[in-house]
Amino acid sequence: IQMTQSPSSLSASVGDSVTITCRASENIDTFLNWYQQKPGKAPSLLILSASSLQSGVPPRFTGSGSGTDFTLTISSLQPEDFATYFCQQSSITPYTFGRGTRLEIK
Amino acid sequence: QEQLQESGPGLVKPSQTLSLTCTVSGDYSPGGGYFWNWIRQSAGEQLVWMGRLEGDGTTFYNPSLKSRVAITGDMSKNRFFLSLTSVTAADTAVYYCARARVGEWAFDLWGRGALVTVSS
Numbered sequence: 001i002q003m004t005q006s007p008s009s010l011s012a013s014v015g016d017s018v019t020i021t022c023r024a025s026e027n028i029d030t031f032l033n034w035y036q037q038k039p040g041k042a043p044s045l046l047i048l049s050a051s052s053l054q055s056g057v058p059p060r061f062t063g064s065g066s067g068t069d070f071t072l073t074i075s076s077l078q079p080e081d082f083a084t085y086f087c088q089q090s091s092i093t094p095y096t097f098g099r100g101t102r103l104e105i106k
Numbered sequence: 107q108e109q110l111q112e113s114g115p116g117l118v119k120p121s122q123t124l125s126l127t128c129t130v131s132g133d134y135s136p137g138g139g140y141f142w143n144w145i146r147q148s149a150g151e152q153l154v155w156m157g158r159l160e161g162d163g164t165t166f167y168n169p170s171l172k173s174r175v176a177i178t179g180d181m182s183k184n185r186f187f188l189s190l191t192s193v194t195a196a197d198t199a200v201y202y203c204a205r206a207r208v209g210e211w212a213f214d215l216w217g218r219g220a221l222v223t224v225s226s
Binding site: 031033035041042043044045048054084086090093094095097099100 | 151152153154155158166167168169170202204206210211212213214216217218219
């Protein structure tokens with residue numbers, strides 16, 4: 001299953017809201033996860049099953065979608081949110097990731 | 107708090123075998139309920155799931171790696187392993203071990219990653 005993320009990069013300011021989209025090449029129900037990765041670090045799970053917030057993740061991160069189209073919205077951006085975000089499908093092996101969206105400070 | 111830690115050689119020669127170990131530490135019970143995965147990330151940031159080891163020893167691999175990859179483990183000793191044969195420069199990457207909880211199917215715990223360079 002191919003995962004297509006957009007945009008590949010995005011600039012925003014602290015306090016803004018941003019939305020990242022992820023499209024699956026076939027129906028994956030809600031088997032979609034979102035990760036945040038900072039430079040030199042491992043990815044960290046934000047959202048699982050399309051919309052469930054991982055424990056400890058701030059509620060400004062929200063996920064939605066089902067089937068083939070999904071979104072990750074970050075409201076009221078904080079300085080620590082500037083990072084790269086990846087979607088990943090867990091519907092069927094081989095699990096696959098999107099190519100990432102780099103969120104930069106404007 | 108549980109942690110994962112990758113270890114192994116940082117430099118492997120072309121055509122040789124890449125071998126890494128992932129050690130689980132902290133408050134961990136090897137009673138099952140988890141899948142143990144290897145994921146790699148090339149310099150271009152693409153994440154590639156390589157395969158997983160289940161509690162009963164069952165394995166699933168990414169077909170893109172063909173028959174070069176093997177994941178084994180001894181979870182009673184809190185360790186699992188990655189073997190990748192016949193490596194080339196294209197296998198140069200950061201290799202992560204990661205845990206997925208059965209039923210959630212998301213990678214909720216990752217190691218810090220191990221950079222492996224394939225070069226003569």
